Amino acid sequence: MKRLWLSLAIVLVWAWPAWCDDLSLVSPQVYNGEAAMLRWQGEPLSFGVVRYRDKVVYLYADPLGAVALLPVGLDTAAGDYPLLAALVDRQGQTRFRELVLHVEHKARPEEHLSLPKRMVSPSAEDLARINRESALLNETFTGQTPRLWTTFARPVDGPVSSVFGKRRYMNGQPKAPHGGTDFRGPQGTPVHAISNGRVALVSEMFYTGQTVVVDHGEGLYSLYAHLSKVLVEEGHTVLRGDVLGKVGSTGRSTGPHLHLTVKLLGERVDPLALLEIIKQ
Numbered sequence: 001m002k003r004l005w006l007s008l009a010i011v012l013v014w015a016w017p018a019w020c021d022d023l024s025l026v027s028p029q030v031y032n033g034e035a036a037m038l039r040w041q042g043e044p045l046s047f048g049v050v051r052y053r054d055k056v057v058y059l060y061a062d063p064l065g066a067v068a069l070l071p072v073g074l075d076t077a078a079g080d081y082p083l084l085a086a087l088v089d090r091q092g093q094t095r096f097r098e099l100v101l102h103v104e105h106k107a108r109p110e111e112h113l114s115l116p117k118r119m120v121s122p123s124a125e126d127l128a129r130i131n132r133e134s135a136l137l138n139e140t141f142t143g144q145t146p147r148l149w150t151t152f153a154r155p156v157d158g159p160v161s162s163v164f165g166k167r168r169y170m171n172g173q174p175k176a177p178h179g180g181t182d183f184r185g186p187q188g189t190p191v192h193a194i195s196n197g198r199v200a201l202v203s204e205m206f207y208t209g210q211t212v213v214v215d216h217g218e219g220l221y222s223l224y225a226h227l228s229k230v231l232v233e234e235g236h237t238v239l240r241g242d243v244l245g246k247v248g249s250t251g252r253s254t255g256p257h258l259h260l261t262v263k264l265l266g267e268r269v270d271p272l273a274l275l276e277i278i279k280q
């Protein structure tokens with residue numbers, strides 16, 4: 001009998017961490033092109049990290065425990081992806097957790113556009129500009145800043161006119177899929193920051209026209225394109241909902257709308273899926 005109690009006590013001690021804490025995926029299944037959210041609910045961690053595909057993603061403390069956003073790029077194949085997390089508590093003890101992220105394939109609609117030849121087949125001069133701007137954006141997206149994002153809100157009070165991931169054909173030629181979400185709004189409609197952050201870039205660009213990039217920290221960025229007016233400067237701190245500028249049609253655009261791109265750890269993800277994960 002004594003031995004039985006002893007075995008039971010050993011089992012209890014061994015199993016204790018699994019009972020008093022929890023690491024889970026907010027949704028164990030996501031579609032390609034979305035972001036997955038990993039949540040730790042338990043005692044505060046001194047350090048938490050998860051290995052996912054070829055990435056190492058950190059967990060960040062928040063009021064419930066800690067949280068991490070994992071990018072699931074548009075070209076991610078459907079299937080099960082193992083996650084291995086290492087969690088270090090305040091006493092320096094490390095626990096390991098294994099989880100599986102299930103990625104489903106989402107069929108995306110097609111879009112056929114007709115645009116002036118200059119916009120589809122840029123001149124050598126335009127091409128040089130496009131390359132310079134692309135390098136500037138890539139450099140902007142690699143900043144290492146602490147987390148500023150909390151919850152997310154829509155950037156424009158208007159309907160979605162074009163979803164993320166649409167397979168696009170311009171003047172009959174296949175082009176890169178739509179890398180963001182378009183929101184319809186008349187010229188001059190206020191454009192709001194989707195979450196807290198810092199203005200990392202304000203620039204007039206070939207494709208995206210008057211552009212603002214907000215760095216939300218920990219590899220998360222939002223880019224607001226085709227603005228008619230910019231009302232912030234680089235380095236400004238912004239809060240969720242602050243007005244960054246106004247809807248316009250600058251750059252490669254067929255009419256007034258906001259194009260919003262979201263980059264997470266180097267991958268474009270569906271802005272609407274992110275807004276759904278953490279609503280206001």
Ligand SMILES: [Zn+2]
Binds near residue numbers: 178258260
């Ligand atoms: Zn767009």
